[in-house]
Every structure is written in structure tokens, then in C-alpha cells.
Amino acid sequence: MPLSNAADYPIWVNVLIFAAAGAVIWVSGGRLTRALDAIAARTRLEHVFVGMLLLGGITSLPELANVATASSIGNPSLAVNNLLGSAAINILLLAIADGLVGRKAVTSIVVQPSTMMMAALCMIILIAIAGLIVLGDMAVGPLGIGGLTIGILCLAFLWLAAGHDERTSWALKEEGAPEKRGKEEVSTAPLAILWARVAFHGALLFAAGYALSQTGDAIAQQAGLTSAIVGFALIGTATSLPELVTVIAALKLGRPEMAFGQILGTNFINLSLLPVGDWIFDGEPVVNMLGPFETLSALLGAVLIGIFMVGLLEHRDRTIFRMGLDSAAVIVSFALGLALLAGLPAQD
Template identity: 30%
Template structure:
């Protein structure tokens, strides 16, 4: 697409973002319907299905960038995506919560604390992987991405198993948090689909079409955006970490707002943490496709973005523990701290360029 005129590249980029918003939202909705009807629940298979479906734009961009040799865009999108999707929680706090209390107060539970801790743990493995020698590669695999996958799987098993029945009062649920159980918004989607006489076959068909459209849009948004914003002087890393990450976070924003407005605050936060914990797993895909030791060749900005994503997650983890009740501009103090830190983080990222 590098030979296309700038106005056409911009049209393709905006159109691709619109498709990701629409098709990605449908994809997430029908993933919930299928997960309920197939009784996947909190099983590992269901968690993996949800993680893959909600991150299809990132998967498409990762594959496209790796195949085209622009590994830095894939890395920037994955690590920048974690930071930006954490900032999505700010929007959910400001526009999704209707209880008069901050998001972390209403969603507080030890299970969410563990999910946030898993995100931070995986990001620490990413940083450790950048320090390993690049020659440690066999069968197109390197230690860093393999260990990330192992941490992710073990973390999911712990959270979905012992983590769902913690030996704490009220099973780790904070007093005064949401009254209905986590996941009731997902169940409501399935009941709505049943009321509209949407069969499982139709749901699977819509799921497949939405997945295909999301994958295609993920490729076109990466190719058109890289050319258009590259012409404006935006580096691949900065583009992937900001503009591209924002565009691919649109489905999470839409579905998160839907869950929050229905009072399922724990599901809204859990989906964001779950997606963020899954994104580093895609480094295994980048390594397999490129045949290169990606993490040992990480740039300073990549490590910077990893630390930023971990710090933003840590703020919300603290919010879940301390449960601040004060709101400013309809947001909790933790959300204000997150948006302030993210702005400072982007300024720092620009200075690194």
C-alpha cells in the first residue's frame, strides 16, 4: 500500500477501524452466546476462545507485521495495546458505572486482584526475556515466549480453579460490590439471542463472518496505517503503541461499556485483564513466523512500554484492594492516576524516539 496516495490510505485506515468496531463487537457478543450454549464457562477452553476472539485484530496485525518484516510494529502494538486497553478501564469508570461509586469499588474481588497480578507477572517475563542471548533459539522457538505461555496457562488454571474458591470471607468478594454474580451480562446476551430465535448454527455463522472481517480489517489497518502515519514521520513503534493500539481496542471499549452499564463490573474489568494477559502470548506467534529471537532484540521503547503497562495495571490492582469511594469527574482516584500516568508515558515514549 506504500504506493497509494495519502488520502486513500487514510480512508482505508478509517474504514478498517469502523469494521473492527462493528465486526469486533459482534464477534465478542456471539462469542459470549456460543460460550454459554456450549457450556464452556470458566473452563480453560472457554477462556482461550474468549481471549482469541477478543484479540483477533491484534492477532491479524501481529501476523501481518511479522510476515512483512515489520516486527517492531507487532511488538509495539502488543505492548502498547496492553497499556491502552488498561486505559479503556478509565472510560468504563467514567461512562459505564451508574452506581455513584468508582469502578474498582464496585468490582472489587480477590479473583480480579489475581488476574491483574497475572498481567504483571507475564510482563515481568517479557522484560526478563529481553535480556536473554539471541542465539538461544531452536525449532523457531526461544525461551522467553515459551515461558510466557507456561506462565499464562498456569495462571489461568490457578485463577479458574483454586482462585474461584478462595478461602476468604464471602469467597473473596468485597462487601458492597455488585450484587449479581460475575458474568450475568454474558448470560443476558445468550437469553436475548434465544428470545430473538437465534440458533446456535446462526450464532456460529455470524461468529465466523465477524471473525473473518475482523482479521481482514486487522491486516488492512496495519498496512494502511503504517504507510500513512509513516509518511507523517511517526515511527513504527510509536504508531503501533498509540494509534494502532487505540484502533484495535475499540471492540473492548464497546463490549466493556455494555457490561458495565448492565452492572457486571467484574466481567468488564476481568475481560480487560484477561485480554492483556493474553497479548504477550502472541510473541510466540511472532517468533514462529519471523524465525527470529524477538524479545532479545527488543528496543528501549519496547521495554519502556512493558513497564508502563505493568504500572498502569498495578494502579488498578491497588484500587481493587483499597477501594477508594471518592469520585472526581465521575472517575475514581485510581482512574485519574492511570490517565495521568499514561499521558506522561506517551510523552516519555515520544522523547525516546
């Protein structure tokens, strides 16, 4: 069943395909995390590095597939709102996972300064994107100068954060070991098998992202919804499923740095895809087709990260409903931001 003409299918068929793709992302995301955790244990890679670069990069494959597909079918709003929606929803999912796993505030058990560096740099990127949407972009060939700058900054900031722990003079006093393995044992499979699993589940994530993009655009047309709402809420949530399952898995394994690194690393890599949309879309720079909805979306993501930044700096175990106070504040702030977004006009 080709998905390029998904709009011709009944809406219930598209909903089923959309749900099936989400299920694939959920299952593959968990198995991917376990494989990468085993690789980290075998190769002695830092878990923040594994979370930020490996997990973050691979779990961005659904967004890459969506940006490429949505831009190629002439719907860049769907693509960019997916990126901005995922950036905010990823932070929300970290807060939800905090309440689902353990009784300590997740920010109270993070001990590596690179996590705070990643949070600060990710806030800068989101605020810069909001400014770019307001000011507009200028095209040079197939790319927008602003979008290309954002893409380069994302990758540069990712590199800067990855090496921060080696350069910093900061040190936190810990009570006991900073990372304690949970009940789950590390796989004893050969490294070649583990890497093969990573490649296999990465391919499944990419294919599922393509299916989400095609059926999501079709559902938007058939249900009379705007691309902004579908991209931010529907596809943004679905393509963030790998982040939810991998964050829960990382926290259960006692890897809070991997959880934060994966979420923030994914945001860096997702937002670096803006030039991909410019390259594929046959028209002006994609940010020039956006408006107040997308501006507030970007600022909402920055605010949510800022709340966790405060929790990381405080580094105190203060909880409510089994989650940190900062996680609770993130959930409330996201709900308020979503209510504001629902009342804003969206450019299609």
C-alpha cells in the same frame, strides 16, 4: 484492492482503509459482546470466564493478524509494539469506560477474587517481558527461548486465573446481587445462531486486523514515523477498539467481572503471541531488535494494572469526574508514560 502493496497507494487512501478497518472493529466488537453475554446467560457460564477466554481470545484476533503480517514483511518492531501498546491502552480504556458508564467506581463492584489474580499475573508477565528485552533472547531453531517461555507462561497463567474462584477460600460480602442486568435484554435467538454470530464477527475482527497492519506499516513509511510509535499508539489504539466497545457493553449490562476478564484475558492472549512473531520473522528473536522504548512500554502496562490492583484491594467507591480515583490515576499515569515514551529513542 490488494493490501500487500499498500505503500504504493496515496497516504490518504491508506488512512481511509485504516479508518474503515477501525470502524469494522468497533461495530463487530459490540455485537460480539452481546452475543457472548447471551450465550453466557443460556449456558450458565461464569461471566469472568466468558470475558477472559471467549471475549479475550476473539478480540485478540486483530493483534494476531497484525503480528503475523508485520513479522512476515520483516517489521517485528511494529508487531511487538502493537502487543505492548495494546496491553497498556487496554487498561486505559477500562479507566475511560469507568467514567462513561455509571457513577460507581468500577473496582468497587467487582466481587470475584479471580480478577485480582489475573491482574497480579498480568503484571508479572509484563515485567518479565521488560527484563527479557534488557537481557536479550537466545534462539533455538525458529523460536527464542525467552519468547516461548513468555508464551507458555501467558497461557498457564490464564488457566490458573480461570479456575481461581473455585479454589480460593476468599469471599466478599455483597450488598444485593453482584451482577444486575441493565435495560438491554438477552437475545432469544437459538444458541446455534448466537455461535454463528460470534464466528462471523470474529472473522471480521481478524480481517480488519490484517488491514490495520498493512496500512499502518504503509502510513509509517509515508509519514516518516517509526514502527515503535505507529505500533504502540496508532495500531495499538485501533486494535484495542474491540476492547473499548466490549468493555462499555459489559459494564452497561452490569458485568464488571466480564469487563476486567476481557481486558486482562486479552492482554494474556496478546502477549502469548510473541513466539508467533519469532516463528514467522526470518531473523533473530524479535525481542533482540527492541530497546528502551519497548522496555518502558511493558513497564507502563504493569504500572497501570498495579494501580487498578490497589483499587480492587481497597474495594471502595471513591470517585472523581464520574470515575474511580484509581481510574483517574490510570489516565494520568498513561499520559505521563506516553510523554516519556515520546522522548525515548526507538529501534526500527
